[in-house]
Amino acid sequence: MLQIIIQGRGGQGAQTAGNLLAAAFFAAGRQVQCFATYGGARRGTPVSSFIRVDDRPVRVRCDIERADAILCFDASLLGGALLATATPATLVVVNSARTGPELARTLPGLRLIPVDALAISRRHGLGRIVNSALLGAFARAVGAPALPVLETTLRELSPKLHAGNVAACEEGWRWADAQLRTEVA
Secondary structure (H helix, E strand, O other): OEEEEEEEEOOOOHHHHHHHHHHHHHHOOOEEEEEEEEOOOOOOOEEEEEEEEEOOOOOOOOOOOOOOEEEEOOHHHOOHHHHHOOOOOOEEEEEOOOOHHHHHHHOOOOEEEEEOHHHHHHHOOOOOOOHHHHHHHHHHHHOOOOHHHHHHHHHHHOOOOHHHHHHHHHHHHHHHHHHHHHHHO
């Protein structure tokens, strides 16, 4: 079972990203459980989305205590309770203009893939809406769902700007792919 935590701030699209990712996994034939928690119901407060993905029905009904992967919309949220769910094997994809080595100095012991999702989103006319770029990077880093499935999900379910969302998703995927290739080299 793959256990994923998505952490963001109210208004950043973390809950929408969780729903889109869950829909893409489901479209790929996987069993999915998706739920969210909120701080205060206002912009800027922490918001979490939790996803479990498996080939069999997901029967677990508790919070995720050990994440296999974390998608973080704001690097300032990488701490405390969120990182308490991480192990050395946890993959962390984070929205940040900083490089992997820069982040690793402040967050040692984590498998980090920073993605400048804000720059990617702006290039594709999405302004500050970074979820599609992050979803593409996350899908590449985790190895699922497949990019075509994620693109179809975005075309069908993203609220608006379908072409921009798909383009940002593709660029986020390529961004993570380039970072993973340099890790191997």
